[in-house]
Amino acid sequence: MxxxxxxxxxxxxxxxxxxxxxxxxxxxxxxxxxxxPASVGGGVYQQRIQGNMRSQMFEGANLSNTIVVGxxxxxKRKVEDQYNYFxxxxxxxxxxxxxxxxxxxxxTANMAYHLFLDEDNANEIxxxxxxxxxxxxxxxxxxxFNDSYDPYSGTYIGNSGDLLNLKPFPYxxxxxxxxxxxxxxxxxxxxxxxxxxxxxTPDLAITNTNEATKFKAIAYLNYEQxxxxxxxxxxxxxxxxxxxxxxxSRQITAGGAVSFPLTxxxxxxxxxxxxxxxxxxxxxxxxxxFMLNKYNLGLSYDVFMNNKSGAxxxxxxxxxxxxxxxxKRRNEFLKxxxx
Numbered sequence: 070m071x072x073x074x075x076x077x078x079x080x081x082x083x084x085x086x087x088x089x090x091x092x093x094x095x096x097x098x099x100x101x102x103x104x105x106p107a108s109v110g111g112g113v114y115q116q117r118i119q120g121n122m123r124s125q126m127f128e129g130a131n132l133s134n135t136i137v138v139g140x141x142x143x144x145k146r147k148v149e150d151q152y153n154y155f156x157x158x159x160x161x162x163x164x165x166x167x168x169x170x171x172x173x174x175x176x177t178a179n180m181a182y183h184l185f186l187d188e189d190n191a192n193e194i195x196x197x198x199x200x201x202x203x204x205x206x207x208x209x210x211x212x213x214f215n216d217s218y219d220p221y222s223g224t225y226i227g228n229s230g231d232l233l234n235l236k237p238f239p240y241x242x243x244x245x246x247x248x249x250x251x252x253x254x255x256x257x258x259x260x261x262x263x264x265x266x267x268x269x270t271p272d273l274a275i276t277n278t279n280e281a282t283k284f285k286a287i288a289y290l291n292y293e294q295x296x297x298x299x300x301x302x303x304x305x306x307x308x309x310x311x312x313x314x315x316x317x318s319r320q321i322t323a324g325g326a327v328s329f330p331l332t333x334x335x336x337x338x339x340x341x342x343x344x345x346x347x348x349x350x351x352x353x354x355x356x357x358x359f360m361l362n363k364y365n366l367g368l369s370y371d372v373f374m375n376n377k378s379g380a381x382x383x384x385x386x387x388x389x390x391x392x393x394x395x396x397k398r399r400n401e402f403l404k405x406x407x408x
Contacts, residue, residue, distance in 0.1 A: 070305075071168060073251050073297075076379070077185075078351075081239075082245070085216055090140075091127065091285070091309075092135055092137070092162055092164055093123075093348075094121055094123060094135075094137065094167075094364060094388065095123065095287075095346065095354045095356070095369040095386060095388040096121060096224060096346075096358075096367050096369050096388055096390045096404070097232070097305070097307060097322065097392040098289075098305040098307075099119060099121060099290055099358075099365065099367055099392060099407075100119050100121050100137050101119065101137060101139065101141070101269045102118075102119075102139040102141065102158055102160040102177065102179055102199075102408070103121075103137055103139070103160070103162075103251055104262065104287055104289050104307065105197060105256075105262045105264040105287065106177075106179035106180070106181060106197035106199035106245050106247045106264065106308060107181045107195040107196060107197030107247040107248055107249035107262060107264070108141070108156075108158075108179075108195070108197070108247075108249060108262070109141040109142075109156040109157055109179045109180065109181045109196070109197065109278065109393070110141060110142065110143045110144075110154065110155065110156015110157070110158070110179070110181055110183055111141070111156065111183075111193070111408075112132040112141075112202045112394055113253075113393035113394070113398055113399060113400060113404050113408055114142060114363065114395060114396050114397070114398050114399070114408075115142060115395070115396025115398075115399070116141070116142040116143075116394065116395055116396045117140070117141060117392060117393065117394040117395070118138075118140050118144075118219070118392060118393050118408065119137075119138070119139045119140075119141070119389075119390070119391075119392040120136070120137065120138045120139070120390070120391050121135075121137040121189065121388060121389070121390045122134075122135070122136055122192070122241050122250070122345070122388065122389045122390075123135040123136075123137075123142070123170055123386060123387070123388040123389075124364055124386065124387050124388075125384065125385075125386040126384065126385055127151055127388075128385065130196075131328070132166065133164070133165070133166050134164075134165045135162070135163070135164045135165070136163045137160075137163075138160070138163070139158060139159065139160040140158055140159050140160075141156055141157065141158025141159075141179070142156065142158070142396070143155070143156050143183075143230075143308070143399070144156070144157060144272060150191055152185050153181055153183060154182075154183050154396045155180060155181070155183070156180065156181045156182075156195070157179065157180045158178075158179045159173070159176070159177070159178055159179075159200050160175075160176070160177040160179060160181075160199075161176050162174070162175040162177075163175075165198070171205065171206075171207055171209065172206055173203065173204070173205040173206065173271075174203070174204050174205070175201050175203045176201065176202045176203075177200065177201040177202075177245070177268050177346075178200055179197055179198070179199035179245075180197065180198055180377070181195045181196060181197035181198075181247075181319075182195065182196050182197075182250075183195045183259065184196075184262060184297075187402065189348065190400065191252060191253060191254050191402070192250075192251070192252050193250070193251050194248065194249070194250050195246055195248070195249045195251070196246075196247075197232075197246060197247045197248070197264075197292075198244070198245075198373040199242045199244065199245045199246070199248050200242065200245075200303055201242070201244070201245065202240065202241075202242055203240060203241045203242075203243065203271055203355040204239065204271060204293075205240075205271040206239070207251075207292055209232075213232075221222060230283045230386035239271035240271050241260075242262070243266070243267055244266075244267050244297070245264060245265065245266040245267065245293065245329070246264065246265055246278070247262060247263065247264030247265070247287075248262065248263055248264075249261070249262035250262070252333070253400075253402045253403065254402055255401065255402055255403055256294070257292075257294045257295065257403065258291070258292065258293040258294075258402075258403055258405045259290075259291070259292050259313065259405065260289075260290070260291040260292075260407065261289075261290050262287075263286070263287070263288045264287045264288075265284065265286055266284070266286075266287070267284055267285075268286040269319055283287035285309065285310060286308075286310055286326055287307065287308070287309040288307065288308045288309075289305070289306065289308070290304070290305070290306045291303075291304075291407045292303055292304045293403065293405040293406065293407065299330045300327065300328055300329060300330065301327075301328040301403075301405075302325060302326075302327050302328075303327075303328070303342065303344070303405065303406050303407075304323075304325040305322070305323070305324060305325070305327050305346070306321075306322065306324075306326075307321070308320070308321050308322075308325040309320045310329065310333040310338055320348065320349070320351075321348070322346060322347070322349070322351040322352050323346070323349075324335065324344060324345050324346030324347050324350045324354070325342020325344050325345075326340060326343055326345075326356065326358065327342070327343060327344065328340040328343075328360070328406075328407070329341045329343075329344045331359075331361075337362060338360060338362055338404050339360060339361050339362065340360040341357070341358075341360075342356075342357065342358040342359070342360070342367075342406055343356075343357050344357075346354055346369070349399065350373060350374070351373065351374065352371045352372060352373045352386075353371075353372045353374065354369050354370065354371050354372070355369065355370060355372070356368065356369035357369075357396055358390075360404070360406065363393055363395060364391075364392070364393050365390070365391065365392045365393075365396045365406065365408075366389075366390070367388075367389070367390035367391075368388075368389055368390075369387070369390075370386070370388075371386035371387070372386075373385055373386075373387050373393035374384060392408075394408060
């Protein structure tokens, strides 16, 4: 009984701070626009769609669901011998807490210019810009206890000024920028990026003060290398000063995986990746991924190392990632888990 009370209290605390929380992905390397606006237009094919679905649980109760979906493409060059190009993309993050009590949506439009540094088009620098529309709302029918919402009269039972002053459609507009270096050949892939996000989260209630725009930085490294002729090794590391409970905190993630070929046919790219990620001081994340030509599918499970409150309530998370590429292939370089 005590654990149920602690879980409910923890849910209320999350609802109080959720607008100030940063979305976490266990497989961030599979969602390129999640990490940098400079990534749009990347990959070995003309277009790609990437998606992640994540559920976070406490003592078996599903309290948080996050969906991340992105699409990006390269703009066709007007001059055939001009290799530099623009990339554009759209990115949606939808975060639902406590069964829909609080839902936050972020829709981002990104563009990037890709500049090649050599005649082989193996090295490039990309500069990206993006704009984000953020919107949040509380489902009043799910409010309980003293500050309950009466669906019949459309009024509140309680005296909370914050609930009486809820905005009908809270939203904010923010911006982001990033720079990315990529080296890709037939046997290896290296990508290094740094991004800056300037954003202000939506205010749920009508107040006399406005929250100041926050600055968030993300830096990451992706690497994949062929070995034993048919196997590959991938590594991902990232740093961000993410928002947690309304304040900025540093987060470091690192890990890798080894791939095994599922076929030896020269015109097929089919691999099985098995590996593990580590979020410093927070969770160990074993994962498995399948690459089936133009399709990638990844599964991961968060094993959290920290306990919530004094009740020793364990939390865990499960995430599925999916991506597909289509259109004309721009080169015969190594197709990686990062595409």
